[in-house]
Amino acid sequence: MAFFRCAATAALLTLTTASSSVKRGLCVVPSAHEHEDSAIWTTHPGSNLTWYYNYGPEPTEEYENTPGLEFVPMLWGGPYGDSHGTEFLDAIRRQIKHGSNITHVLGFNEPDGPALSGGSDILPQIAAEEWKKQLEPLKKEGIKLGAPAITGSPRGTMWLQDFFTYCDGGCNPDFLAVHYYSTFEYMASELGKLTVAYPSLPIWVTEWGYDHQDLYETQWHFNQSIRLFEDWR
Numbered sequence: 001m002a003f004f005r006c007a008a009t010a011a012l013l014t015l016t017t018a019s020s021s022v023k024r025g026l027c028v029v030p031s032a033h034e035h036e037d038s039a040i041w042t043t044h045p046g047s048n049l050t051w052y053y054n055y056g057p058e059p060t061e062e063y064e065n066t067p068g069l070e071f072v073p074m075l076w077g078g079p080y081g082d083s084h085g086t087e088f089l090d091a092i093r094r095q096i097k098h099g100s101n102i103t104h105v106l107g108f109n110e111p112d113g114p115a116l117s118g119g120s121d122i123l124p125q126i127a128a129e130e131w132k133k134q135l136e137p138l139k140k141e142g143i144k145l146g147a148p149a150i151t152g153s154p155r156g157t158m159w160l161q162d163f164f165t166y167c168d169g170g171c172n173p174d175f176l177a178v179h180y181y182s183t184f185e186y187m188a189s190e191l192g193k194l195t196v197a198y199p200s201l202p203i204w205v206t207e208w209g210y211d212h213q214d215l216y217e218t219q220w221h222f223n224q225s226i227r228l229f230e231d232w233r
Contacts, residue, residue, distance in 0.1 A: 023229060025072070026052040027207060028060050038062040042069065053106055053206070057091040072146075074106040077120035078130055089134040092143070106177055106206065107135050108148035112159035119151070124159055128166035139172060149177035149206050152190050157197070179207040184224045191232075205229065 026041055026049050041049055042063065051070040054060050059071040073095075075088040096102055111127050113119020122130075127148060139145050148163060150156030156178070164171065176198055180187040187208065194203060210221040 022050050024048050024050065028052050028054040028063070042066045051104075055109055057088050058095075059100075070101060070103065072104045072106055073102060074109065075130070075134055076109050077111075078108075078122040078126050086134050089137060092138060093141075096141075102143060104144045104146065104174075105135065105138060106146040106149060107131060107173070110151050110156075110179060111148045111163075112153075112156045113151050122148075124162035125166040127163055128168075128171060131167065131171045136171060139174075144174040145172070146175050146177045146204060146206075147171075147173035147201070149179060152178050152180035152182065152187065157194070173201065175202040175204055177204045177206045180205065181207075181209050181211055183210060184221050184228075187225070188228055191228075203232075 028038070038060070039062065041052075050068060051072055052060070052063060053072040053074050055074050055076050057073045057075070063069050063071070073088075073092055079085075092102060092105065108120055108122060108127055108130075110117075110119035111122040111124075113121065115121050135145050148160065150160050160176075176194060178191075178194065180190070187205075191203060191205075208225060210218065213221065
């Protein structure tokens with residue numbers, strides 16, 4: 001199981017975890033006003049990160065020349081307006097042509113969620129069409145594909161089922177992606193259900209947390225999650 005922690009405030013918690021892991025990545029929200037925060041992840045010897053994503057197709061400037069920190073592009077949402085192009089596919093192929101080492105990509109950020117909470121709010125049938133057009137061709141080029149990053153809720157699992165129905169065999173992800181903002185117990189239980197439903201697909205937890213808790217509960221939740229993710233096979 002791979003995992004990200006998407007929040008600058010998680011820096012100290014992450015950096016104080018001693019063991020390194022190729023599973024560990026970073027979710028980056030680029031900002032022109034937070035260069036010092038971004039630098040923490042490449043200058044601190046205990047960050048133990050090997051890859052990152054930023055919700056977009058192009059790498060973050062601060063990390064472009066960082067050895068050992070691989071960029072994972074994301075097709076965030078569906079087509080805009082009357083666009084029927086392949087902008088994402090073209091961007092990935094262009095980066096590879098210029099020497100970028102892209103081995104994984106992510107598809108669609110919380111497509112089952114509304115825009116007000118950060119979701120891309122895409123109908124499963126539209127996502128299936130876009131996947132076949134912009135993501136599936138990359139699989140043929142040796143790039144591993146992450147399924148749409150659903151919310152860890154019944155709504156998310158239903159959306160994913162509908163997505164695969166509309167794909168009709170034409171969407172072939174190499175791993176699942178999911179977000180959890182809940183208790184540790186709920187997250188662990190739902191992850192177990194996903195592994196039963198999709199036994200051949202590894203799981204990437206690309207966002208997780210437990211909002212509005214005190215310091216003790218936040219640290220406990222974080223440390224328990226790390227142990228779960230690291231031990232999961």
